[in-house]
Amino acid sequence: MQVTITINGEPVTRDVEPRTLLVHFVRDDAGLRGTHWGCDTSNCGACTLWVDGSPVKSCTMLAAQADGHEVTTVEGLEQGGELDPVQKGFIECHGLQCGFCTPGMMMTGRWLLDNNPHPSDGEIREAISGQICRCTGYKNIVKAIQWAADNPATNEVNA
Amino acid sequence: MTAVDDAPLSAAGNPIGFGSMKRVEDQRFVRGQGNYVDDVNLPGMLHSAILRSPYAHARITSIDTSAAEALPGVRAVITGKTLEGIARPSLLGDNFAWMPTLSYDTQAVLATDKVRFQGQEVAYVIADSRYIAKDALELIVVDYDPLEPVMDAKRALDPDAPIIRDDKGFTDNRVVDVHGQTSWESGNAESTAAAFARAEADPDCVVVTQEILYPRVHPAPMETCGSVAYLDKVTGQLTLYTTSQAPHAHRTVYAMVAGLPEQKIRVISPDIGGGFGNKVPVYPGYVLSIIGTIVTGKPVKWMEDRSENLMSTGFARDYHMTAKVAATKEGKILAVDVDVLADHGAFNGVAQPTNFPAGFFNIFSGSYDYPDAHCKVDPVYTNKAPGGVAYACSFRITEAAYVIERLVDCLAQELQMDPAELRLKNLLRPEQFPYMSPTGWEYDSGEYEKTMRVAMEIAGYDELRREQAEKRARGEYMGIGISFFTEGVGAGPRRTMDILGLGMADGIELRIHPTGKGVLRLSVQSQGQGHETTFAQIVSHELGIPPEDIEVVHGDTDQTPFGLGTYGSRSTPVSGAAASVVARKIRDKARLIAAAALECSPDDLEWELGRWYVKGDKERGKTIQEIALLSHGSLELPEGVEGHLDATAVYNPPNLTYPYGCYICVVDVDPGTGQVKIRRFIAVDDCGTRINPMIVEGQVHGGLADGVGMALMELIAFDTDGNNLGGSFMDYLLPTAIECPDWELGETVTPSPHHPIGAKGVGESATVGSPAAVVNAVIDAISPFGVRHADMPLTPANVWRAIQGRNVRTDMAVE
Ligand code: FES
Ligand code: FES
Numbered sequence: 022m023q024v025t026i027t028i029n030g031e032p033v034t035r036d037v038e039p040r041t042l043l044v045h046f047v048r049d050d051a052g053l054r055g056t057h058w059g060c061d062t063s064n065c066g067a068c069t070l071w072v073d074g075s076p077v078k079s080c081t082m083l084a085a086q087a088d089g090h091e092v093t094t095v096e097g098l099e100q101g102g103e104l105d106p107v108q109k110g111f112i113e114c115h116g117l118q119c120g121f122c123t124p125g126m127m128m129t130g131r132w133l134l135d136n137n138p139h140p141s142d143g144e145i146r147e148a149i150s151g152q153i154c155r156c157t158g159y160k161n162i163v164k165a166i167q168w169a170a171d172n173p174a175t176n177e178v179n180a
Numbered sequence: 181m182t183a184v185d186d187a188p189l190s191a192a193g194n195p196i197g198f199g200s201m202k203r204v205e206d207q208r209f210v211r212g213q214g215n216y217v218d219d220v221n222l223p224g225m226l227h228s229a230i231l232r233s234p235y236a237h238a239r240i241t242s243i244d245t246s247a248a249e250a251l252p253g254v255r256a257v258i259t260g261k262t263l264e265g266i267a268r269p270s271l272l273g274d275n276f277a278w279m280p281t282l283s284y285d286t287q288a289v290l291a292t293d294k295v296r297f298q299g300q301e302v303a304y305v306i307a308d309s310r311y312i313a314k315d316a317l318e319l320i321v322v323d324y325d326p327l328e329p330v331m332d333a334k335r336a337l338d339p340d341a342p343i344i345r346d347d348k349g350f351t352d353n354r355v356v357d358v359h360g361q362t363s364w365e366s367g368n369a370e371s372t373a374a375a376f377a378r379a380e381a382d383p384d385c386v387v388v389t390q391e392i393l394y395p396r397v398h399p400a401p402m403e404t405c406g407s408v409a410y411l412d413k414v415t416g417q418l419t420l421y422t423t424s425q426a427p428h429a430h431r432t433v434y435a436m437v438a439g440l441p442e443q444k445i446r447v448i449s450p451d452i453g454g455g456f457g458n459k460v461p462v463y464p465g466y467v468l469s470i471i472g473t474i475v476t477g478k479p480v481k482w483m484e485d486r487s488e489n490l491m492s493t494g495f496a497r498d499y500h501m502t503a504k505v506a507a508t509k510e511g512k513i514l515a516v517d518v519d520v521l522a523d524h525g526a527f528n529g530v531a532q533p534t535n536f537p538a539g540f541f542n543i544f545s546g547s548y549d550y551p552d553a554h555c556k557v558d559p560v561y562t563n564k565a566p567g568g569v570a571y572a573c574s575f576r577i578t579e580a581a582y583v584i585e586r587l588v589d590c591l592a593q594e595l596q597m598d599p600a601e602l603r604l605k606n607l608l609r610p611e612q613f614p615y616m617s618p619t620g621w622e623y624d625s626g627e628y629e630k631t632m633r634v635a636m637e638i639a640g641y642d643e644l645r646r647e648q649a650e651k652r653a654r655g656e657y658m659g660i661g662i663s664f665f666t667e668g669v670g671a672g673p674r675r676t677m678d679i680l681g682l683g684m685a686d687g688i689e690l691r692i693h694p695t696g697k698g699v700l701r702l703s704v705q706s707q708g709q710g711h712e713t714t715f716a717q718i719v720s721h722e723l724g725i726p727p728e729d730i731e732v733v734h735g736d737t738d739q740t741p742f743g744l745g746t747y748g749s750r751s752t753p754v755s756g757a758a759a760s761v762v763a764r765k766i767r768d769k770a771r772l773i774a775a776a777a778l779e780c781s782p783d784d785l786e787w788e789l790g791r792w793y794v795k796g797d798k799e800r801g802k803t804i805q806e807i808a809l810l811s812h813g814s815l816e817l818p819e820g821v822e823g824h825l826d827a828t829a830v831y832n833p834p835n836l837t838y839p840y841g842c843y844i845c846v847v848d849v850d851p852g853t854g855q856v857k858i859r860r861f862i863a864v865d866d867c868g869t870r871i872n873p874m875i876v877e878g879q880v881h882g883g884l885a886d887g888v889g890m891a892l893m894e895l896i897a898f899d900t901d902g903n904n905l906g907g908s909f910m911d912y913l914l915p916t917a918i919e920c921p922d923w924e925l926g927e928t929v930t931p932s933p934h935h936p937i938g939a940k941g942v943g944e945s946a947t948v949g950s951p952a953a954v955v956n957a958v959i960d961a962i963s964p965f966g967v968r969h970a971d972m973p974l975t976p977a978n979v980w981r982a983i984q985g986r987n988v989r990t991d992m993a994v995e
Contacts, residue, residue: 038311054219055212057453059402060486064909067402095212108210112202115878119708120209121402121453127210146917153909155402155454156708158881159917 024088028053029097037084043077044068046084047094055095055124059153066152069125070094076129078151095124098131106169107131116165118156125152130166139170188789190726196789197721200874204712204732214451217406220421222479225408226255228472229313230465230482231303231320232492233295236329236563236902237342240294240302240322247319248305253312256475257320258304260292263471279437279467282460282679283537284358285528286348287566289464289471294327296344296526297565298904299491301464306472306480329563329902332992333500333523336560344526344561355528355559357537366542367554367619375515375552379506385514389504390590393971394579395991396498396523396564396896397889398490398912399571401707403453405493406483409469413477416444422466424449425459426745427705429682431737433462438470449735455707456886456947457570460531460747461494491907494531494567495896498523498991499541499579503587511595511602515552518544518583522559522568529566531747532575533677533684539569539576540668542619546584547628547666547840548606553618563902572883572947574667575748581665585952586969589661589959593968599662599956600641604629607664614933621668623838624932624940626866631928632664635842635864638926644846652964657849658859659961665843665949668836669941670753679744685832686750687741688758690719690766692825694812696805697729700762703743704755705735709943710875711751715759717871718937722763723770723804724790741828749839749941752871753932758831760936765827767804772821773811774802837932837940841865843884843953849961854980856892856958858919863950864926868940873927880946881923887950889915891958895973899993 024041025034028051035050047056047070058080059067068079071093079092098105107130110116117123126149133140133148140148145163154162187197194201208214245257263277278286291302303320307313328342335341336353344353354362379385407422418440424430427447435442452459465482472480484493500521506514522538524530532539538557545553569575588606592599607628608615615623636642644660651658674683692698700719702711716730733739743755767787774792775782778800785792785801793801802810811817811825846860863880870876893913896906906912931938951972958974959967962983970982971990978988 040311048218053212054216055214057216057218057403059404059453060909062486062908062910065402065486095210099211104210111210112206115203115874117206117209117708118710118878118882119402119452119454120205120214121216123209124212142922150916150918153402153914153916155400155456155885155914156882157878158883158885158923159920160881160923161878163917163922 022085024084026084026087026090026092028092029094039085041084042080043082043084043087044079047079047092053094053096057121057124059121066125067122069128069152071128071132076132095127098127105131106172106174107134107166110165110168114161114164114168116157116161122152122154126154126162130169133166134170190728192726192728194727196724196726198717198869198871201713201717201727201872203710205710216403216451216453217408217421217423218483220408220450222408222410225479225481226306226308226476227310227313228304228306228469228480228482229310229317230301230468230488231317232488233291233298233300233302235295235324235326236298236331237327238295238324239327240291241325242323243303244321245303248316251312251316251319253308254305254316256306257316258290258471258475260288260290263290264292276471279462280433281527281529281566282531283528287527287529289467293347297563298902299488299565304468306476331563331898331900331902333521333560333562336562344563353561355524355561358534361537364538364557365555368552369554372515372517372552372554376506376517379514384509385506386509386594387504387506388591388594389502390587390969392501392503392583392586392969393991394497394499394501394582395972397496397571397894398896398906399456399458399496400490400912400914401454401456401458404484404486404489405459405463405465407466407469408479408481409473410479411473417446418444418470419446419448420470421448421450423452423459425455425705425707425747427735427737428703428742429679429744430462432682433680434470437467447737449705452707456572457496457747458494459707460570461529461567463493486909487907490896490912491904492565494529494570495525495565496567496571496573497579498568501583503583505587505591507591509595511597511605513548513550513606515550516545516584516587518555520555520557522557523562523564524559524568525564525566526561527566530569531679532569533671533679535676536575540574541576541580543577543617543621543668544580544584545617545619546581547608547664549608549612550606551618564898572886572944574669574944574948575671577667578948581948582952585663585665586955589956590968593963600636603662603664604632607632622835623666624835624934625930626838626840627928627930628664628840631840631864631866632842634926634928635844635862638864638924639844639862657851657961659847659849659957659959661845661953661955661957661960663843663949663952663956666838666840667945667948668838669749669944670833670837671748671750672833672836674832682744684744685830686743686755686758687828687830688755688762689741689828690762690826692766692808694809696725696808698725699731699733700759701740702732702734702755703741704746704751707746709746709751714871714875718756718759719763721937722760723767725804749943752939753837753935753941754831754833756939757833757936758829761831762827762829765829766825769821769825769827770804770807772818773807776818777802777810777815834934837868837935839865839867839940839942839945841945841949843949845953845957847957847961849958849979851962851983854976854983856974856979858888858921858954860924861921862924862926863946864928865942865945866928866930867942867945868929868931868935869938870929871939876942877925879943880925883944883946884923884950885915885920886947887954888919891951891954891972891974892919893973893975895990897991897993905993
């Protein structure tokens, strides 16, 4: 079947099997490999992206269900060559190690700040609680998102 | 950015040398531009999937692949029979159906005779897409004749237990190591037995015995295992992109397994989504992808699912321990003895130095001063997945640290002594280092009491005990748990340590280009440790070149010198030392070149960071960058000095390094539900010199989360039919941001005396040290109910059962 999904502002049209998962569409058909997958049971959150502006585990959704919808992935966070404050925060606060969970964590972090610009640590922990990180023990992920809350549009991140 | 001590900052704001510096690799990761194995797509690439056994133990009577082969889009279906038919011009055996493990056992690539664990590889499909490959699996018909599975390690040695390894002609289920041993002992059995006999007879002494299980868990990195293999039939070159923590060692194994010439094999470990020891072994899936490309002539990708990862790849622990300690009633420890029944699964696939078949478990005597220790480990085969040495275990020091730290708390309870006081009475003293342990380890350096006092200070230990007493009076159950651990990491001296005969030394290569910027080529490989940053910092520290001017290359066997890889916290102790040594070689050569340029004797020169200058005339000197240009230029070089500024080194560590730490955990337990809430966790690590404190702390955070997971929720258990009860993330529970507290860290710095920069390695410290702190805290909380011990994981149900005085068995399903 033919599916058209607008990913990071660009419409992507492909013929896919009806059972194609959104995560596979994004990675294999659209070629955007920043979105990862880490489990078979929708528990890990490595595949988190946005559908119409809200975080979704893209392994729980068929590409067909996203037909005609807007998807935003980690590749869409950077605007005009400038990293999003959440991306900067992850660098500043050492919010990542292997980087595998990171795209999903950042998508949730950005969404949280869009809806709650000054979250408490507890609210951040709650927001990312559907996602697993095996490397960081979460503390620096919380710090990274707080950093972005404190530096909403800073230009002075270290490259 | 903060520099350590007096490290000056570079133009880019990075410390020239040691200090917290943002990671180089983050730039690609935050943009979603990491390149993991599943991101590798080669032209014409095919996909593949593995059919796995639903049974833990069964004879295969027939396999019918015809319907799968007929499915459009399927390129090949391979079974054990197919592999038996492929002649292998190799060093090992004569066909492809079996492969060597890293501990000299053999493992089936695809089962031929019978299956020996649930999830074992039975057939392999190569197809145009991963969906078609999975569809084809459904069409393969396998007839099994089920056999009684051996799921309980204790059953394995029963005289009437079914024999698992009949393929080897074995008549019982004992694991036999390469030296023909079926039982592994260390320490002094006689003196330890005598010490226990004396203690038993002495009214001023006590003996405490405790059965302690370290249950089977799984490292479960966020990225599962996988590979992309391509054999170019014209050049004969095999390229393998793979999730490997040890690309060079794997290359050698593939040369042996596939009979391919080693110079034609290129193993590339691109970005790796976490390893934790899960990516040290060679798995059948990797080998099958190689066979897939040989059979089809196309690149073949294999990526396992999460359930395949949890059910078939390297598990960790599964140590059934009986530990006893003798002590005076004043709390002076006299002797410790530990007996272990070690469940190795169906194939002995442990990845560790050959001469240490139980890993470094015999470091269990811990951080305390007593003369007599002994342990005996009996390894057995069961119908479970192979593995055993994984999950940031420092070659089984996790089990060792856990058993001694749990035992010390049992002793404290028996003596009704504060566990902090008991530890302080027995900790090794600074003047005892280097210290020879009763089981033969030479601890390099430590100031244990100081570290423990720092942890107690941060925790506010006395205040916590007061609070606990008040709460107990009110019927509230708060617990405080301490663990003090010592690790031996950085394997290892090649005289005693090898894996499959490959000595554990690490090669390295440093080239300084004419402009004074350089490339460092490592034999080790990163799975998130940040090597591209920290190794540049080591060179920066030695040569004064800004870290941003050093490019670090790793993970590609064609581009890097030989070495054994990243696991067992060995990168900093071994390869980090190599980086320092190779940079010092460059510094020494630079001195000769500077002397030639300055027309003086090399002896007249003195080094300051980044520059050789003439003693007593500081203005007259040459920077390392100037020397780099001179070395590539037309300067007349002294006799015996070659041009250019390159060097190589192979570092053979003289000893292990011994990082240590003190952890304190504070929990609140709801006795009605058994729910444990970790309120605080204090971790004070001493890993010697810290190259990049930010990264050190990050590694500690990650390991603490592992400890919380293992102590409270992670478990691979089985039912008696052989079903794996932890085969998905629905069942294998990992800690999230909710279960993890806001870690409180401290540090002491006691450099290693034999490591060039005094660093000790920290990657596994927190995973090793933290489970005991959590468990000790929970037991402390519920000790008023008369509980002295309960096995991990301390789920609400298990804690509740322990409070009720019921026995808890966590490794097998409760019938
Ligand atoms: S891949 Fe694990 S939740 Fe989607
Ligand atoms: S950074 Fe490795 S899983 Fe989160």
